[in-house]
Amino acid sequence: MEKNEDMIETKNQPIPLPSLKRLPVYHRYLTGLKEEGAENVSASDIGGELHFLPIQVRKDIALTGIIGKPKLGWNVNELINHIENFLGWNNNKKALIAGVGSLGASILKYQGFRESGLDIVAGFDINEKLIDKEVNGIKILNMADMPKLIKRMKIKIGIITTPASAAQETAKIMEEAGISAIWNFAPATLHLKKTTIILYESMVSSLAVLSKKIEMEAKKIINARKQEVDYGEFKMHQKV
Amino acid sequence: MEKNEDMIETKNQPIPLPSLKRLPVYHRYLTGLKEEGAENVSASDIGGELHFLPIQVRKDIALTGIIGKPKLGWNVNELINHIENFLGWNNNKKALIAGVGSLGASILKYQGFRESGLDIVAGFDINEKLIDKEVNGIKILNMADMPKLIKRMKIKIGIITTPASAAQETAKIMEEAGISAIWNFAPATLHLKKTTIILYESMVSSLAVLSKKIEMEAKKIINARKQEVDYGEFKMHQKV
DNA sequence: TAGATTGTTAATCGATTAACAATC
DNA sequence: TAGATTGTTAATCGATTAACAATC
Numbered sequence: 001m002e003k004n005e006d007m008i009e010t011k012n013q014p015i016p017l018p019s020l021k022r023l024p025v026y027h028r029y030l031t032g033l034k035e036e037g038a039e040n041v042s043a044s045d046i047g048g049e050l051h052f053l054p055i056q057v058r059k060d061i062a063l064t065g066i067i068g069k070p071k072l073g074w075n076v077n078e079l080i081n082h083i084e085n086f087l088g089w090n091n092n093k094k095a096l097i098a099g100v101g102s103l104g105a106s107i108l109k110y111q112g113f114r115e116s117g118l119d120i121v122a123g124f125d126i127n128e129k130l131i132d133k134e135v136n137g138i139k140i141l142n143m144a145d146m147p148k149l150i151k152r153m154k155i156k157i158g159i160i161t162t163p164a165s166a167a168q169e170t171a172k173i174m175e176e177a178g179i180s181a182i183w184n185f186a187p188a189t190l191h192l193k194k195t196t197i198i199l200y201e202s203m204v205s206s207l208a209v210l211s212k213k214i215e216m217e218a219k220k221i222i223n224a225r226k227q228e229v230d231y232g233e234f235k236m237h238q239k240v
Numbered sequence: 241m242e243k244n245e246d247m248i249e250t251k252n253q254p255i256p257l258p259s260l261k262r263l264p265v266y267h268r269y270l271t272g273l274k275e276e277g278a279e280n281v282s283a284s285d286i287g288g289e290l291h292f293l294p295i296q297v298r299k300d301i302a303l304t305g306i307i308g309k310p311k312l313g314w315n316v317n318e319l320i321n322h323i324e325n326f327l328g329w330n331n332n333k334k335a336l337i338a339g340v341g342s343l344g345a346s347i348l349k350y351q352g353f354r355e356s357g358l359d360i361v362a363g364f365d366i367n368e369k370l371i372d373k374e375v376n377g378i379k380i381l382n383m384a385d386m387p388k389l390i391k392r393m394k395i396k397i398g399i400i401t402t403p404a405s406a407a408q409e410t411a412k413i414m415e416e417a418g419i420s421a422i423w424n425f426a427p428a429t430l431h432l433k434k435t436t437i438i439l440y441e442s443m444v445s446s447l448a449v450l451s452k453k454i455e456m457e458a459k460k461i462i463n464a465r466k467q468e469v470d471y472g473e474f475k476m477h478q479k480v
Numbered sequence: 481t482a483g484a485t486t487g488t489t490a491a492t493c494g495a496t497t498a499a500c501a502a503t504c
Numbered sequence: 505t506a507g508a509t510t511g512t513t514a515a516t517c518g519a520t521t522a523a524c525a526a527t528c
Contacts, residue, residue, distance in 0.1 A: 021448060024445050025442070042486090059520080062488090068486055069485085072486090073485070087448050088452075088455060102342065116447055116448075157450075181454050183446075189290050199453070202265070203347075214333070256495055302510095309509085309510075310503045
């Protein structure tokens with residue numbers, strides 16, 4: 001059994017984070033294919049549908065350790081299983097969420113996490129009106145009782161959706177109670193032990209990317225027009 | 241004026257996306273500093289607080305075109321302004337959101353977007369109970385009226401928070417009405433014109449990153465223990 | 481068998497980090 | 505002046521893309 005686990009571990013290659021983000025996208029497409037009854041799928045099938053290059057799909061999928069067949073591609077079911085195993089969707093991880101405002105509630109209501117191996121067992125808030133209520137079948141408890149539950153259930157993952165002003169304090173409480181990984185949705189930088197894993201989720205950072213993309217696209221169009229004008233006036237120096 | 245705009249445009253360097261995501265984080269820290277009355281700030285001040293290397297901070301900030309003073313760093317106010325200008329937070333962009341479920345509502349309620357230059361002018365839904373209601377002062381309208389409003393207000397940014405099953409259709413309607421950039425929170429791949437900008441926001445992809453980080457950390461600890469044992473048994477071959 | 485597709489090794493591209501001269 | 509910090513050029517690292525042999 002222990003030996004077997006060692007066998008299953010794919011060679012200790014480093015895993016590109018972008019690959020990690022793409023794998024759930026492949027998985028979503030594949031489950032659709034499975035429902036349609038598809039047997040096999042190739043890198044160009046996946047890439048064509050999801051707008052990735054086939055070589056990138058091949059590289060990403062190679063990480064899961066699956067062996068495909070030249071000319072056929074991979075078996076759809078087998079590939080789904082390999083991705084799930086690789087991403088750890090088959091061994092559930094317990095988590096809890098602190099702050100059940102509108103964002104926290106929307107996370108509690110999202111069905112996709114459970115099948116991705118994340119089991120949110122409770123929510124915590126300081127708002128009396130929310131305490132002892134349920135959201136999507138998940139009980140909201142008093143924030144004061146959070147450390148107790150973390151210890152009792154040995155919870156390792158904490159999700160923070162409190163206001164920014166409460167994020168640091170909440171994170172510290174989580175850490176001291178035994179949480180080792182924090183998924184932080186509050187717009188605040190956390191100061192924790194080096195060994196504590198933090199993943200920041202920032203919509204404002206995403207928006208920055210979107211805005212720049214829009215700006216660049218606009219500039220591209222303007223430059224294209226400028227060039228047209230240049231040509232129209234018989235100017236020779238392109239500035240592309 | 242036109243000439244001036246050309247001057248302000250920093251040299252046409254490519255902008256690393258990760259830098260773009262870090263700039264709002266710097267901005268948040270700087271506004272805090274400003275409130276505390278700080279005059280100047282250095283790369284190591286910022287890096288020390290936010291856990292970045294000073295050289296990375298310097299590189300990122302150089303993108304904004306600000307000129308610092310050796311030994312002093314940058315003027316806090318000036319730096320805030322440069323970041324805001326660079327990210328386009330000073331020229332508002334109108335947007336609308338389709339799907340006012342719990343996630344859509346939490347986006348409507350989030351105050352941070354407005355100061356980041358995103359002005360969500362309306363929400364749309366098919367749920368009769370939501371139509372003509374307001375969320376955070378923003379009116380919810382009938383989805384059927386979305387194209388009209390896009391055209392009338394010349395809105396270019398659409399946010400999708402519908403169920404995954406409605407995302408493609410919604411995106412297509414947005415595109416046909418004149419939207420040129422879509423921020424998609426639904427777990428669905430969109431098929432649109434090549435020129436339409438799409439930014440995917442996927443919590444499941446983020447979760448994949450968090451899970452792997454946890455798994456790697458666990459493995460690191462196990463390996464460290466193995467090594468201790470190896471040393472304990474006077475074995476010579478390290479496997480790190 | 482011929483052709484398509486995998487898996488692997490090599491080349492390119494982009495982002496981070498290092499080194500260091502300029503300068504306040 | 506001496507020391508700290510910027511801004512720039514070079515080196516390294518990581519991810520993507522290309523090339524191609526293996527093979528079904």
